[in-house]
Structures are given as C-alpha cells and as structure tokens.
Amino acid sequence: MSSRSERHSPVDASSLPVPHVMRAGAVAALSVVLFITAVSGVGWVSPAWQASADWPGWFQAVSECFMRFFEGAERLVTGGKGGAGLSLRLLCVLLLTLSFMTLRRWMLQRNAYKPGPVDVQQLVSSTTEGEPCLEGLTAQLRKQLSETNLYPPSALPAESPAENFLDLLGDIDLEPKKLGTSILRLFSRLRPKVAYTVRGVLRVREQEPAFGITVTVTSYAMRGSRTETLWHQTWEDAVRAAGYWVMAALVPVTQASRRAPWEEWRGRNLQPELFAAYQEARELSHERKFDDALDRYYAALRLDPTNLHLRTQIAGTQEKLWLHLDALETYHGAILLDGQSRQQRSARLKRGSWNPRRSFCRRYRWWRNGLLEARFRYAVVLGMAERTADEWCRPTVDPADGRKCPRRAHTRREIRRSLAPSLVDRYWPTLIHLTPPGEKNPILTEKSARKWLADELGEDRLDPRKVSLIFQLACQEEMYQLVNDYPLLRFLRNPSRRRSRGLTWTSLRINRDVWAPLRLAWAVKQTEEGWVGGLRNELSWPMPGKELKNRVEEARGWGMWRWTTERLRTWQLWLPRPWQDSYNTACIYAAAMRGHEDESELDLLARLAVEELEAAARADVTGFHPITRSWLLIEDPDLEALRPHPRFLRFERETYPHDAPDRDRPPRPLRVEMMAYDRQMLSGTAQVMEHMWRLRGRLLPAETYLITDWFTTERLVWQGVHRVAADQGQDWRDREKLVQTVRAIADSTLLAKYGLPTTLPELDDLLDDATWFGIGDAKDSISGFERSFRERLSMVSRAIGGASNAVSPIRRSDQWVEAVKHSGTLPNSMMQHAVLQACADYENTWRALRDVLDPDDDELALSKALHELHEPEGVWRLLATLRTRVPAGFRHTG
Template identity: 55%
Template sequence: MRKPAWHVTGDWWGPFEGLFAFVMQCVAGVARLVTIGKDGAPLSVRFGCLLLLLLTFVFWRRWMLARNAHRPGPVDVQKLVASSPEVEQELEGLTAQLRKYLSETNLYPPSALPAETPAENFIDLLGDVDLEPKKFGTSLLRLFSRLRPKIAYTVRGVLRARAREPRCGMTITVTSYAMRGSRTETLWGDTWDDVVRTGGNWVMAAIVPVTRAGRRPPWQEWHGRDLDPELFAAYQEGRRLSRERKFDDALDRYYAALRLDPSNLYLRTQIAGIQEKLWLHLDALETYYGAMLLDGCTNRQREQRLAMRYGDPRRFFRRRYRWWSKGLLEVRYRYAVVLGVGEQTARQWCVSSSDNGHFPRRACARDQIRAAMAPAFADRYWRAFRGWTSGRTEATERERITAWLMEALQEERATWLVRLIFQRACLEEMRQLARDSPWATLLPFVGARHRGTLTRASLRLNVKVWAPLRLSWAYYERDGPRGPDGKIRPLAAASSTPAWIGDVRTLDQRVQHLLDRPIPHWLKRRLPRPRRPWQDSYNAACVYAAAMGHPKFSKDGERLAALAVEELEDAARTGRSGSYSLRRSWLLIQDPDLTELRRSPRFIRFERETYPHAFPDHKRPEKPVAAELRAYHRRLLQNAARVMEHTWRDRGNQLLTGADTVAHWFSSDREAWECVYQLVRNGGNDWRDRQRLLRVIRDIAVADLPIRHGLPPGLPELDDLLDEASWADPAGAEDRVVTTTRTTEERLEHVRWDLEPDEREADWAPELSPIRCSEEWYAAVRKDQDVSRLPTRRAAWQVVCRDYECAWRALDDQLDPYGDPAALLRALNGFRRPRRAAYGLTAAEP
C-alpha cells in the first residue's frame, strides 16, 4: 500500500491525520494549477478556479470597503482646486487647514495619502497585474496587495469667489467607495477660513450617520439620518471651548446645539457638567432633571415605576427598562449627587431678600427654577417624607405631604429645612437607582455604554454610607426655627442617626465591607488587597472627606484625612482604561465633598506627589471657585476694556466719516457699557451677562483684535492663582489670593455705582454715566447730518474719542488690584458732552 509523500516524516497522531490529509490535498491541488505540462490541471479546471478566485476577491474587497466605511477607514483629503487665479496662492494653506480641522474632530483621522487614486471598480483594481500562467505566483501577490482598500472616503473641494456678499465659497464633494455614491454641497462665507471650517463640519455631518460613530453618543439618534452640519459644528466648538475652560462660550454653543436637537441627552449632560464646574448647582439640578425625563416613558408609567417596591416582578420586564437606557443611569446618578451636596444647593435655593435685590438677574433665574422644580420635586419624592407631617384627616396622605413640601420649599430663609429635604430626596433617588442598576447590569442586552462609569460597589457605598451620612449631617446642623405646631412633627423620620455615625473604625469597616463584599473577611487578610476600579476608591475617599465636616467626627479629622488620602492615591494611580479620567481640577478644586480635606497636610503631600507643578503646594481658600470666578470677571472686563480702548484710538485717528457710522459708534458703545453695568450689577453670577458682553465686543472690534487681547480669557485655575501669588509671597499665597478676591469684589462694586444710568447728586458719583453720555452723543449726531462736511470739527471729534479711550483705559486700571481705585470716576467726570444750547457738535464743553 502506497502512502502520500508527506508520510515519510513519520507517523501522525490519529485525530490529526485526517485534517493534515485534507490540507495537503489542497496544497497538491494548488500545485497542479500552477504546474505546466501533463502533471498540471486541465484548462477548464484552471479557468474555473481562476473565476472562483476572482469572485472571492470581489466579495472580499466589497466586505473590506464596507468595513472601512463603517469604522471608518482613512479619509483622503485631496488638494483644493481654485476656480479663479486670485485664490491659487492660498490653496496649500487652506488645504492644510481643512485637514487639520478634520483631524481635530477626534472621530476620523484624515490622511493625505500620496498613493494612487482609489479604484472605482474591480476592473480598475486589477491595473497592471499580469495574468500570464508563467508568472501566476507573482500576479497573485500583486493582486493580494490590491485586495486591502486603503481609503474609505475621498474629499474634494473647489474654491469659488463672487462679487456679492458673502464673497468666499467652496463646492465640496464627499465620495464613498463602499456605498458607491457621493454628496456635493456649495457653501459660502465671509472669509476663506470660515468657508473651510464650514466645509469640514459639512463633511463630518455627512460621514458620521453612516459610520460606527453614529451609534455612539451624542449621535446615536442620528444613525442613518441626515445630520445637521450646524448641530455638529456647535457641538464641536462647545467641546473645544470647554477644554480651554472658556465656559461662557461653551455654554452658548451647547445651547445652540440643543436648540437643534432638544432631546439629546448627552448635550444636556455636557451643559450640566459645565454648570457644576461653575458651582451653579441649582441650574445643574434643573438640567439633570430635564434630562431624566427623556426616558421614553409617559407620566403614568413613570409614576408606576416610582411606586414599585424592591423585588417587584414588573422590574424584570424588558419593555419596562427604558428609564436607564442610553446614559440615563449616569444622569440619574449625577442628579442624586447634586441633591446630596445640599449645603450648596440649598444655599442657592434659599437666598435672603437683600441678596435678591443686590443681584436681580440671578434672583429672577432662581425664582423661575424654584417655580418649575418645586411641584415636580414634590410629586416625585412625596413618598420619602411619610411621617414627617401631620394635618387634616380629610386630606389624603399625598395631598398633605405635597402641600407641606411646597410650603417648605417656598421658604426663603429655611435653608436648614430645604437642605434636609434635599438630603432625604438624595437618599431616595440613590435607592431607586440601586434597585434599577443591578438588574440592568445582569441583563444580557445591556452593554457597557448603558452602564457608563457606574459600578455596583459605588452604588452600594452611596446608598448605605454616603447619603445617610450627609442626611445625618444636615439634621445635626439644623439652625432654623421650627414650623407652626401641627404642620411639622419633630422630624422623627430624619432624626434617626445610624449607629456608625461618630465612630471612625466602624465607618471604615462598613466602607471596606461594601467595597469588597464578594471576598470573605478571612480571605482578605491572606490575599493581597484587590485592585478596584478608580470610581470605587474615589467614592470611598469622598465618604471619608464628607465625614470630616460632620460635627460628630470633629475630633477624628486626622484619621479620616489619612483614610481619604489613601483611597485617593489608589484612585489616581489605578488604570482607567474604558472609563473617564480623573480630572485634576475636579479633585483639587471643584468637588464639594473634599472641601475640608483639601486643607489637610496629608492632602497637600498627596497633591505634591501625584500632581506636581513648578511652585510648592499651598493651602487652598475655603471658597476656591469664588476666587476663580472673581479672577475671571476681572480678566474678562480688563481684556474687553483694552479692546475698546484700542478701538476708540483707531477711531480718533480716522477722518470723519458719515453720520450714520458715527452714530453707530456711540450706539454700540452705549450697548457695551450697558453690558458691563449688567455684569457687575449681577455680580457676574449669570453667564448670559458675560456671553452678551463678549458678543457685543466681537461685533464692535476688528476681527483679530479680541484674539490679540486674549478675549475671551479662560477660567483660571486656582493653582495658577496660587502659583502667581507664591512668586511674590511664598508663605502667604492663600492670604494673598483671598485679599485679591476681596479687592476685586470691592472694585466691581465701585464700577457698578460709577456706571449707574440714573444721575446722582453724591460727591463720589460721576456727573453722568457713560451710558447716558453715549445716548446724548448719539442723539446729537443723528440731528447733525452734515458732520462729514465740516473739517473744523475734526479736533472736537478727536477730543471725544480720546475721552472714551481714557474711560475704557480707566476701567482697566481700576480693576487692577494694584491700580487706582478711583480711576474710572475721574475719567467719567472729565467727559465732554454735546452743547445743550444748539444740541449740535460745533464745540465740546467739559
């Protein structure tokens, strides 16, 4: 019996003999295909195998193209083409700018490949492949090299120019080699930079819905649909500005995107995150609550879910699990956390009447939020306050509790009671979230994109320790008067203090048990400490840090600080792949739970080791965000004043122009002064005032002037302020920052009184506000339409322009902590006004 030649090497193991026989038969068959002569395969067999191979290549390449289009693969951005000779010199720069902008989206890295143009079909793919039988092996290698497509999309653009406004345009085309189609659009703009940026947004809006990124936030609802380029542009710009800490412009762009897509959950989360960074907890609470309602449920279904008890069989139904899908778990978690920092949220909810009069715009916004949130809050959490009230027997329990909650939430001075209500609602929300999350984690159709960064251990820790600890803290520090007898009981439901409150050892054991529940206690001592997700360690640190503020833990601050810092070290040094990074600014400045911990020497040492920087570390002020905001307000007004000072200097050097142009100067300047007045009047607490000032200054000034003067400035970090103060006084950096913050508040208050539109008779007030003065000059110019025909008035106009230039320079000087505190007052008292007799411009009087 003859055996195949490959058996000469020895006997093979039985189970593998059949497999290797099949493989060697395939190799022998391929050898016959490429062999010439009588030992080779027949021509018909060769032709059939070649046809089968070609079909395999065709389907394989189509699959690769579809895969690259969905991933997506590289995008070939070809060099732009000019339709007119005057644009040819800018082609290289504009092409590079388009490629750079597409790469900044972090979605599709474009590549300007110098390779050959992608083949339109399979015949073009073959190209110079030689199919001669003698060179069949070489031909196969060349064909295999062409099998893998290198490009998924190609972008081509033609620059165009026309006589009317807007003058700059581009016709841009996106070609997909997988879907065998293309899209073309013509876009116009004022400058070539604007056209290129608009074209890049249009390209991305065309590609995103048909790729894998269209199934991820924030575009999952746009998969397979036409994405609005303005929506994509607003989101991208908002994300870039947020990274640069230019939060006012970022909020404006995110709200512009939200107007185009109001049901986008991710956009609302981004807005609420910025509001938290600005310590606008009340605004963030409303934003998160509105996002929670995007669960796809009706009011009746939502009410039924809240009434379900733990272990209700209806929680297992898949059609009922709409309240946690697509990121809603994280939104509910952040909403509960904002409720949990009740000392901040309640302080912004309840403000005295004097503060309302001092900051009217913020008071109006607060009243609107309270009017909208109080009924919704009472309807959602009335079950959590059973046993807290007593009243008429004829009223139902829900009506009685809801009426009590509405009355308590309308009290402006009962901060302690509002904080207690928020803490109790936080505990209830955490319990509801913990009831939903474990089942969502176990169900097979729930992916990681639904759960986000939440873990079971973190939820258990918040429900069992963090929320009860803060509730006990709120009850223990109550300082308000009791309500009338018969309406409010002694709050027995909230007065029950857990047994572990006040005992650090018991608290630590409880925290570690909740974090490491799957591991038996006897095994923990014999095994190394398990590696936890960074979220668990960070939440444990927040528990220890929050306990430092509880009055019953006042004597154990050092032990709690040591435990908190140990957990922070684990969180900061743990691998965080697949989760959000631990933000440095949030840990060091913004998280309210860590307020007491940041002043501990152990935390300062942890910061020095984990987040080193040029200057030594310092103790931080008790209100770090207030120092950041005051420094930001000062820089914003100073930079705006420098832009306006430069603008009036240029106007004074120009020849007299038409009366309409001069009138627009005074009209726009009056609006700029009005924006400054509204900003300082409201204490800078409303971002809309800052955004309006930025918009007005940009409309007035030349295009590159605000950028040259750093407008808008980014929100400075407290570490930068401390480092700057340490350069002058290393030992007193904290005191120096606090003093500068207090000085800035006083200077802003002086600016407010200097810009008051109503005339005042006090000696320290200017004779006329620049707002009224600009109105008078505007009326005078509108009456004298021959201003451009009188050269003798040039000297008078230069004096007027110099007055406004000096006024803006004085505003800059007064806001400088080392500048003259009365500079603006003196500049305004020296203003020239139009002569009242003829109300013309023939002369100017001091």
C-alpha cells in the same frame, strides 16, 4: 392635526451610503468557504496524503482537510493528465473571483465604517486670487479634520482607488503557470488605501459674502458623493465651515455614529451647524472658556433638543461654574428622556429590582447611552445640599454687600417654579410614615405629603435646612433606584462595559449604603429639632471613624470574602479595584470630618481618606490624574474638610508635584476664580474698546451713519458692563452677552491680543501669583482680592448707573446718537471735530475703567473720567466759538 409630510420626517436619510459591514462580511465569509470547499473537493478525487495513525483523531481530520486543499490547488495549476479538468478550473476561478470581489467589498465597507485615512486632496482655485492661498488653506482643512479626533486626514499622495473589481486586475496575468504570483499581486491590491476623498474648489463672487468653497466628499465603498458650496466673509472662515460640513457628512455613516452624542444620527443627515456648535463647545470647555462653551452647547441643543449627551455636557459645565441649581434642572430634564410618561415612570420605580418588567418594559430605554450617568450625576447634585439648597434659598439681596442681583435672582426664581412641582411629584412617597421637623404627626397620605413638600419648596419659606433635608431624602431615593437598575447590567457584557460609563456595582452600593445615609444624617442634624420621626437611618452624625470604616467594608461586600480577595489580589489573580470605588470611599471619610472636633478622630478619618485616594491614584495612573485633578483639589465639596489637613497636603505634593509650596486654599475657591475671571474679562473689554476708539479717531472724517453706529454699539457695551457689575459677575449670560457684543465690533486679532474670550483661571495659578508676592500669605491675599474686587464692581455699577444717571456713559452715548442724527445744520468739519473730541473722551473713560478694576489703583478714576465725558451740546458751543479757526478742508491725520 398636521398634514405636512416634512413634520413627520424632519430629518432626511444620509446622502452618503451607509456601510453594512456585518452583511458584507457574512457574504465574503460564505464566498471564501465555497471557494475552499471547491478546491478541497478537487483535491479529494485522488488523495495522495494521509495522516499518521499515531496522531489524535481530531488532528488527523484537520490535517487531512488542510492538505487536501493544497492538493486541490496543485491540481488546478498543473497541466497535463495530472491536472484538473477545464470545467473545474473555470469553476474555481469564478469562485476565486467572487471571493476576491466580496472580500474587497467587505474591506471597503469596513474601511468606510472605521474609517481609514481620509484623502484630503490639494485645494484648487477657480480664480487667480486664491492661488497664493492654496497651500495654507489646504493645511488648515487637514488640521481641522485631525483636531476632531475622529479621522486622520491623509497628508501623503495617494493613488485613486479602483472604481470596480476589474480595475484591480490591471496587469495581473491569470495563466496557470503564473497563477501563484498573480494571486499574491492581487492580494497586495485587495486592501483599499482610502475610503473617502475630499476635494475643494475656491470661488469668488460679487455679492456678500464674497468668498466661498465648493467641497465634495466621495465614498468609494458604495460609490456615493455629496457636494456643497459654502460662502463666508473670508476664505479661512469658508474652509473652517467646509471642515465641519465634511465631518457632519461622515459622522452618520461611520462608527462615530455609535458613540455619544451621535447615536440618534446613524444614517441620517447631520446638520453641519449642530456638529460645529458641539465641536466648538468642546474646544472652549477644554480651554476653560465656560461661558462661550455654554453658549455653543445651548446652540447645539436647540438643533437637537432630545440629545441626552448634550444635556449632561451642559450640566457638567454648569457644575464647574458652581451653578448647581442650574445643573440640577438640566440633569432632571435629561433623566426624563427615558421614553416614559410620569405615570409609567412612577409605576416602573415601584417594581422590584428583579422584576423583568422594570427593565424590559416597552417604553423604558434603560440601555440608552448616558442615561445611567445622568441619573447618577443628578443624585450626586441632590446630595450636595450645602450648595444646591443654598442656591435654592438664596435671597434676592446679596448679603455680601447688600446689592441686588436681579437677573440671577430671576433665574433662580424661575428654576424653583419649574422644578418644585416635579420634585413634589417624584418624591412625595419618601415622606410617607415620616414626621418632618416642625410637625407633630407623621405624614400618612399623598395629599399631606404633597402639601408639605410644596410649602417647603415654595417661595414663601425657603428654609435652607429643610430644603437640604428634602434634597438628601431625594438623593437617597435616587441612589436606591439606581442600584436596583444596575444588577441587570452585570449580566449584559456590552451595557455593563459601555453604557454604565464608569459606574461600578461596588461604588453604587457605597453611595447607597453609606454616602447618602451619612449626608442624610448631617441634614437631619442641621434642622432645629435635630430629628425626623420615623426615619430609618442607621448612621449618626457625627459618626466615629471605626464604625464608619466597618459600614464601608460591609457595603463593599467584603465580609467573609475579605481575606480571600486580599490574598487573590496579592497573588495577582484578581482584577484591581476600580478607582471609582476608592475615590467614593475617600469622599465618605472626608465628608465625615466636618462633624468632628476631636483631633484623634480627624486624624483617623484623614488617614483613611488619604489611603483610599492613594489607592485610586495607583489604580489608574494614566487616566486618574488629568481627569480628576481640578475636581479633587478644588471642586469636590466632600473633600473641603480634608484639604487643609497635613496628610492631604503631603498626598497632593506627592501626587501632583508643584513648584509653589503654598497650597492653603480658601473654603469657597470658585468665588476667587470667578472674581479673577470677571476682572480679566472686563479689563480685556476695556482694552479692546480703548483701542477701538483710538482707531476710530484716526478714521475721521467718517460718514454720519458710521459714526451713529459707533455710539450705538458703545451704549450696548456699557450696558453689558453695567449688568456684569450689578450682578457681581454671577450670571454667565451677562458675561457671554458682553463678549458677543464686543466680538461683533472688534476684529478677532484684536480680541486674541487682549484675551477675549477669557479663560477661567485655576485657583492654583492664583495661589502661585500670590505666593510670588508674599510667602505664606497666599490665602489671605486672594481672599482680600475677592473682597476688594467685589467692592470695585459695586463702584463701577454705581458710577455707570442707568439712563437716569447724569454722567452715565449709557446716557451720554444716547445723547451722541441723537446729536449726530440731527447734525445736518452744522458744518461737517465742526461735527467731525466734535466726534474727534468724543473719541478721546471715550478712550480715556475705558482706560479709567481698566484702572479702577485694579484693587491697587485709584478707585475714583472712573468717576473722574465720566465727569470729563463731554456732552454733544457743550462740544457744539465750544466749536462754534472757534469756527473761524477751523480750516474748510479739514482732514484729520491722527
């Protein structure tokens, strides 16, 4: 057992004070009530005003209390016999001062909690070297704080906030004759201008990293501050790190800690590395740089492994890359963060929907922000069995070209081994009293159910049709359990509005009663026998459009209320239907189109689906289009059969106007996007390395250790290119490792010039480019590009090969490393000339790689360049014959 105290309290409390707005507001309200009561009591001594007897009783009481307050105030400011006594005046002044103090404190804490504008003061420099950069670095810091979308930095000059209440009084005159003017002046000073102030000092030191900044965050709510010194290679990097440190200091003590993903960090010291990784991941994901985004999300998750929101963000990014099996594992791990063990979770799910112990059990955190959303997305990924089951059962050898993809296959194998036992434990009860395909007798015991699931999900069988059936059964069970948990939220205002994250009661019913059973019917139809004995599913496949529409209306709960709700909506006395309800209904109609061949049924289902999509577009014009555009037009598998239909194309042109008319998309759009993405990344890498070898040739003569480092990193880059080409760009880790290797070599300016890291292109942009070259054949053009580029990747993989390949650049780089290390017996000029020749050879090789990646260019360019890549021994022999011609004082000038 551990006895170290830091293991029991790994995160310290926040160094900045945490505002207590409710407590300060209650104290302020009490003090104001006491002051109003005292002044009204002064006016109650000899009331001079009475309400008319003709007024209502309640209005008489309110008006008399109101006027007595003003009479009391008049007596307090009036001198002579008509005024109040000195003791009463002192008491009211004390209560007024107390009221202003508590109001001031409440406003300060409220401003610190919201917070208001953050006063980012002009940076100062401790050395003369940093003075020319002050304006730019200050602007960079303010811009970075504004881009976090949390707090607006104050770019205008602001006076320093008062340290205490006495500083507020200043030149305020408290004489009775001027008390009214003084109170108004005091009111103008009551509201604080800023809650936090950020100051920074630039510093320089001799050791590396040499450039630093000392940043201080001061809170004026409760007189707290934090100071930290950060060191980096440049002042720009130091200021960027300072911005993240400032935000990490403010988030735990402000209202941002009430929002995802920082709920668990309220009042604790948030690690700047965690905040920086999450913020960078969000920005990269918004820019569609998903590989880098996943890397930064995983970096954040390592620092906060129990963060539910981070896991859902990772799974959402994996879905965008069509890594549905990876997303399934991520979502499964997220839904296990409910505070329960497996036994407690199983016992809870067996309880009825209205059993209080189901939602109010001691350990189940159903209220946790994002848990319901994670459960819903987990069920949806299970329901996309045509993608998830395909990845689960994909063979090691890629059927497209017969090439092995070992790294991606290893990833899928590890996910299966990890996830299969959990699926067996969670879903074996769904098989009780069912007769699975291929079995003669129904499953009646837990042991037989577990055995059948383990066999079908194991490594030996991997039948996509049966795995699809298992996933659809699991999806239906998850939807059923999710609907059972949702009714409680309807009676709790805050959870139903914030915790459900857009999930509505109607949309969940539609998914449970129609969408999941319809997909289950499709999965049953795909099996060899075409049936599953004992399955209670009223939906058939294919299902007629009219019957499907009736089931949807029944799930919506219209029935006898349909006419009434429609009239109320017509009279604008009913809230508009949420867009999620209409969109989920459209997905049902679109998914049903895959089972029909009759043109009339297809047109009916397409018309119903497009009508629901139009209703969804009208329901939320401001938020629907930008959020769901790519998902609706490209990614959602339910809409695959609907997208080629003329009704959907007309809806697309009306809803998302576009200059290019050709919108005929391929059935698997992300494959084309990923091929274009791989091409951009590899071409950018080739351009960067070509430029680097050109620069290295100009740096000669150079030190031996530096030249050795050149060839060592060259080997790593070629290994990364070989892995990407061998796996056909299917593993995001290979792509990210290659980009990180190049990033460690090249300057950020050079990376930005050649587009690294690469942005995942959208299919519509690729269609636009293809349409520009040929009218009406955009789909065939990009499909042909996909096939040809896959062939080019195979050629690159074979050309580069491994260490056994005689012309492999990986092997050649190893030879150069050994040759440079053992070149001490050669003249330095000869070695420098040899490296100069190698620089030219590698420059040509990278240019050839860029050429071979173009499907319209020479496919043998890389092989030719690799055969021309000289060996070190050959260069030594060549230079030995010319040794007498080499000047002793050789200096290469480029």
